[in-house]
């Protein structure tokens with residue numbers, strides 16, 4: 001024990017009767033396995049988990065049955081059995097309303113899921129450790145129920161100097177943490193070491209109220225090998241409040257609206273540390289907890305380790321419930337707890353105490369009187385608030401003033417109500433006002449979200465319209481440019497050469513060249529038959545004339561502009577230019593004329609007949625030459 005640790009005092013606080021010894025006379029007992037487990041999907045601060053099993057499905061002990069959604073924690077089957085129903089079921093809440101739960105008809109085998117495996121934290125990196133804690137569905141066991149992995153993750157974002165392990169358990173009646181420290185100190189220390197490692201905290205302080213000497217001794221013994229501090233703090237309600245305990249241990253105040261991590265401190269409950277140990281070392285998710293069963297209507301007040309989902313009825317029966325004596329059952333302590341409407345509701349992860357009280361023990365509250373402005377409430381408020389002012393604003397529904405007076409710093413400890421001279425249920429007013437403000441904020445957030453969505457949609461439509469207009473404009477510009485380019489190209493196209501021959505002149509030259517070749521051909525044939533000097537001279541003249549005509553045609557064609565790409569010339573099988581139909585016909589007639597002349601010569605026909613055949617042959621030769629000269633000539 002660190003005897004000389006400098007302690008500080010928070011504002012206010014009260015000393016209600018402790019009533020703790022009734023439930024600490026024996027060790028923690030194991031609650032029997034119930035036939036039906038009712039496992040709510042919401043057992044923590046945040047959103048309900050989402051079921052991942054179906055009705056009729058068999059589940060193992062420790063099997064994941066609901067996945068965390070948003071800020072939340074996973075939910076596991078506390079024992080093996082059949083999922084009997086998923087639906088509305090009694091729920092431990094001040095409102096008395098039902099809530100969705102997974103009901104498991106247990107099979108008595110209590111058979112662990114085969115994937116549940118122990119691990120050595122030394123073999124896991126920090127992310128794996130955090131993942132194990134997250135998958136185990138651990139949430140704060142002190143009563144608040146904040147998801148532990150989320151708290152650790154946010155703690156990792158800050159530089160943490162001090163990890164405070166909260167074993168104060170300041171509420172009257174509750175002894176679950178006390179008994180846990182007495183019996184499982186080593187597991188608490190091992191779990192706390194994992195938390196220290198994840199947070200990189202420089203020091204660890206285990207804080208315990210001075211009304212738990214056995215727990216102090218057990219924890220002192222468990223931390224012997226470390227440099228941790230077990231600090232005993234004076235019993236004063238509510239020293240276990242996170243901000244109040246930080247003040248006691250460090251003297252620091254957590255600013256309004258800020259988290260302890262922002263000033264380098266993280267608090268974790270001893271039960272949470274034990275659950276972290278079980279998750280990492282044993283691989284076991286959070287499926288059970290230690291709960292104090294106490295109150296004057298119980299014959300044997302005790303602490304039990306019960307499965308999550310065990311009906312309150314069965315737990316109270318275990319502790320010898322005297323139904324005739326029972327006035328009401330309180331979940332939690334007498335200061336911050338609430339009356340349970342239906343005893344079939346189950347114990348959940350945050351159920352640290354069940355008080356079966358008699359009328360004499362917890363009489364019905366007296367009728368409230370008007371506030372007399374005595375100021376007693378202000379003197380005891382550990383948050384330094386003005387409870388009477390908050391009451392005034394809450395009664396007037398003045399949300400603005402309530403927030404301006406730090407209503408949300410109220411930890412709902414009930415100290416003000418406890419001392420109120422007028423017996424005004426102050427905390428009820430604050431809870432109700434907080435709920436109203438949260439609802440209004442949610443509505444405003446929804447409306448704001450809807451407004452942003454509407455504006456975003458309008459902006460998206462506007463941008464879309466702008467984009468389309470820009471595309472239309474670009475398309476029109478492209479078309480205008482293309483049109484201008486075509487017009488420019490047409491304007492720039494060179495006109496036919498001014499001094500070039502006309503089409504008619506070219507045609508005439510072609511005919512002249514063809515006729516010259518025909519005349520030359522005829523003369524050459526005559527020369528072949530009658531070789532005379534006159535014919536020689538004539539042939540020479542015709543040859544020169546044909547050459548000139550061909551040259552004139554070539555010159556004219558060269559002057560024709562622009563040059564066009566000549567179509568490929570048609571050829572026959574031998575590669576020679578293919579004959580036109582007229583040329584083919586002329587060739588046949590020529591062959592026939594030749595054959596007729598040869599036949600007449602062989603038959604020694606009369607000279608007139610031979611002369612006529614020779615003339616016909618000459619005509620045929622001329623016709624062939626004309627046809628071979630081309631279509632222009634042929635069409636003349």
Ligand code: SF4
Pocket residue numbers: 377380381382383384385387409410411412413414415416417426427430
């Ligand atoms: S309930 Fe709120 S206002 Fe009342 S004493 Fe506690 S913290 Fe202060």
Ligand code: SF4
Pocket residue numbers: 370371372373374375376377378387388391416419420421422423424426
């Ligand atoms: S203790 Fe009660 S009566 Fe006195 S000031 Fe506070 S609210 Fe008023």
